[in-house]
Amino acid sequence: xxxxLTEDQEMLRExxxxxxxxxxxxxxxxxxxxxGANGNDPATRKKLAELGFFGVIIPDEPGxxxxxxxxxxxxxxxxxxxxxxxxxxxxxxxxxxxLQLGGTPAQKAEWLAKIAAGEATFALALDExxxxxPHNISTEAERDGQGFTLNGLKKYVPDGHYADMFIVVARxxxxxxxxxxxxxxxxPRGAKGVTVEPLKTVDSHGAAHVNFDGVHVPESALLGPAxxxxxxxxxxxxxxxxxxxxEMLGSAQAAFDMTLEYLNSxxxxxxxxxxxxxxxxxxxxxxxxxxxxRSCVAAxxxxxxxxxxxxxxxxxxxxxxxxxxxxxxxxxCVQMHGGIGMTDAAEPGFYMKRARVQEALYGSASWHRDRxxxxxxx
Amino acid sequence: MAYxxxxxxxxxxxxxxxxxEENCPPSMRTPMQDDEIVWGGRNATYKxxxxxxxxxxxxxxxxxxxxxxxxxxxxxxxxxxxxxLEQEMRRIKARPPLFSFGLWMFGPAxxxxxxxxxxxxxxxxxxxxxxxWCQGYSEPGxxxxxxxxxxxxxxxxxxxxxxxxxVWTSYADKADWIFCLVRTDTSTKHEGISFILFDxxxxxxxxxxxxxxxxxxxxxxxxxxxxxxxxxQLVGKVNGGWEIAKRxxxxxxxxxxxxxxxxxxGSGILGPEDYAKQHIGTDESGRIADGDLRxxxxxxxxxxxxxxxxxxxxxxxxxxxxxxxHTASILKYAxxxxxxxxxxxxxxxxxTEGLGWxxxxxxxxxxxxxxxxxxxxxxxxxxxxxxxxxxxxxxxVLGLKDHQ
Numbered sequence: 001x002x003x004x005l006t007e008d009q010e011m012l013r014e015x016x017x018x019x020x021x022x023x024x025x026x027x028x029x030x031x032x033x034x035x036g037a038n039g040n041d042p043a044t045r046k047k048l049a050e051l052g053f054f055g056v057i058i059p060d061e062p063g064x065x066x067x068x069x070x071x072x073x074x075x076x077x078x079x080x081x082x083x084x085x086x087x088x089x090x091x092x093x094x095x096x097x098x099l100q101l102g103g104t105p106a107q108k109a110e111w112l113a114k115i116a117a118g119e120a121t122f123a124l125a126l127d128e129x130x131x132x133x134p135h136n137i138s139t140e141a142e143r144d145g146q147g148f149t150l151n152g153l154k155k156y157v158p159d160g161h162y163a164d165m166f167i168v169v170a171r172x173x174x175x176x177x178x179x180x181x182x183x184x185x186x187x188p189r190g191a192k193g194v195t196v197e198p199l200k201t202v203d204s205h206g207a208a209h210v211n212f213d214g215v216h217v218p219e220s221a222l223l224g225p226a227x228x229x230x231x232x233x234x235x236x237x238x239x240x241x242x243x244x245x246x247e248m249l250g251s252a253q254a255a256f257d258m259t260l261e262y263l264n265s266x267x268x269x270x271x272x273x274x275x276x277x278x279x280x281x282x283x284x285x286x287x288x289x290x291x292x293x294r295s296c297v298a299a300x301x302x303x304x305x306x307x308x309x310x311x312x313x314x315x316x317x318x319x320x321x322x323x324x325x326x327x328x329x330x331x332x333c334v335q336m337h338g339g340i341g342m343t344d345a346a347e348p349g350f351y352m353k354r355a356r357v358q359e360a361l362y363g364s365a366s367w368h369r370d371r372x373x374x375x376x377x378x
Numbered sequence: 379m380a381y382x383x384x385x386x387x388x389x390x391x392x393x394x395x396x397x398x399e400e401n402c403p404p405s406m407r408t409p410m411q412d413d414e415i416v417w418g419g420r421n422a423t424y425k426x427x428x429x430x431x432x433x434x435x436x437x438x439x440x441x442x443x444x445x446x447x448x449x450x451x452x453x454x455x456x457x458x459x460x461x462x463l464e465q466e467m468r469r470i471k472a473r474p475p476l477f478s479f480g481l482w483m484f485g486p487a488x489x490x491x492x493x494x495x496x497x498x499x500x501x502x503x504x505x506x507x508x509x510x511w512c513q514g515y516s517e518p519g520x521x522x523x524x525x526x527x528x529x530x531x532x533x534x535x536x537x538x539x540x541x542x543x544x545v546w547t548s549y550a551d552k553a554d555w556i557f558c559l560v561r562t563d564t565s566t567k568h569e570g571i572s573f574i575l576f577d578x579x580x581x582x583x584x585x586x587x588x589x590x591x592x593x594x595x596x597x598x599x600x601x602x603x604x605x606x607x608x609x610x611q612l613v614g615k616v617n618g619g620w621e622i623a624k625r626x627x628x629x630x631x632x633x634x635x636x637x638x639x640x641x642x643x644g645s646g647i648l649g650p651e652d653y654a655k656q657h658i659g660t661d662e663s664g665r666i667a668d669g670d671l672r673x674x675x676x677x678x679x680x681x682x683x684x685x686x687x688x689x690x691x692x693x694x695x696x697x698x699x700x701x702x703x704h705t706a707s708i709l710k711y712a713x714x715x716x717x718x719x720x721x722x723x724x725x726x727x728x729x730t731e732g733l734g735w736x737x738x739x740x741x742x743x744x745x746x747x748x749x750x751x752x753x754x755x756x757x758x759x760x761x762x763x764x765x766x767x768x769x770x771x772x773x774x775v776l777g778l779k780d781h782q
Binding site for chain 1: 655666680683684690711776780
């Protein structure tokens, strides 16, 4: 286990923190919201590509060195701090991981370079209900002679409102709920029969319902083994949960820092409110949880990079702890700011709204607690 | 000894492994029961004679305190060697040869604040387990507000004279010597405290065990009536004891949180999930049938895992020379919560099986859990209450201000 960043990862972290602070502050998200851009931000994407952030886990040459998921985790933590809406989790983490774990040489050659260059964005079209349930897939992919025909509706697809490509989780065999019979497909946004319904979401990041109505894809669109796509999907979702946990850690840290600053400046009864013990103890408890969650996220990122066998367990630990943390901290951030916290002009509300989206995606704390218990045999 | 390459460290590992193979008696490589713990001291008793052999061999080598200076009887090992020794001991499941407040708290403080003569006089006997120390801190009127202590220490020219009372003195009835906070100036608070050492056999010292809710009596009320103490047994400067006291508390808090509250983890063999499966049962998919309890057990298990990872992270960061800040208080607070939650869940999962007190009719291990559940209530009180710990985190770590 290593909790110490390499020098390169440390530099990457500093660059990402500075970029988030200077180029993607919360006011930037507010502007995107007010201008109706709905989290779709091509100008920032271009800058992220120039910094090389899309290719952090993609080696220049096959088998080459990368910053690893630990490196990407630093960037996601940085963007979490300012709630930045970027395609990094969907494209640089999920799509890059899925292609690396399950892609054919041709798929890798075509897409990994484009992802690294920021020339293609992806979205994982997974959920079909309002709750994360990754094997509960009804979207059908039927063999049609020259490939497959897809039919089904995917709900709340993050980045689905602007992504160039979808990774569609579909069923080639069995019934909803079966692990066996799931297959993954690469589907261009422009494919005939794809309808994207953009969604205005509470966190101002946006998302989309995506409908696949008789969408034909060739054999070469299959990503990973037919029927056993869960062998790719599950480890990808573990990485997604870890990446999201890193982002949540950043959001929780920023909301906590903001709260602390307020406690140290707001006066009532002639006293700084931070001098009241009731608030001091809550802050101290939040800090303890923050420190413990930081350890879980770091351990999970390292487990992914080191190919540890307890990856699933650590992924669930990190996502559940980060979920509980960001929930508590974002609520207390609003509460401790008092009336100011209820206003749209202040930032606490942005953190609380984004927190609920972060909590729901890739498994709620409750979903991951259940899995953690199962993995531990009870 | 400094190592410039891994080869030399591996040679040290080979030597260590060989020495441990030859010197660690077979019964010292088995899990230890609570009544087999070796605390050393003048009146030490050994349930298993091999415990004494193991202590003597490790003590002679200085390996009970492997990183302390050789000059004072320690092992004189560097950080890497200590790690190798720990790894090699874990490999053969060797028991810790000695449990000791001297090793965990007093020794580290004396090495930092004592003079050369004091170190020569007291440290080697700590390393060898010959003298058992107790801690004279809390008083009836000075618990969380420790600096409010009143035990008087008067300068009588050629000696000091001590009068007063301590409470919650762990094992005062079994200890040989005490390290004690005393008041040498009544006109001021923190600046009027001194740190002094004396023999518990001195005339005027009396220790009375206190029976606790667990039925056990690990703590004493300790009375001092005209206790004469030689002047060379005061550590540091007169009225300069508070700094030493605080530093020692840091050692205490880290040893409490690192050890997960002492003992051998006797109840650590079965967890709440095991008892829940046993006494409540599971559904067809193997989940504990009581879903609410299962959820709370899971919460606790995750907290415990996060705690372990945090200890590991801070250890690594400290080794890498990074600042780890005031982590002792965070870990102490978290460890207390963790251990108390664990024991509440154990009791809950055991049901009425966990509510036995003594005699027949209850499982032996379950009765032990019951006692340890009661013992665990002290975790958030001893060594600084959880509320004081939260104050410390809020003020020293987070920089929140005092009331004006």
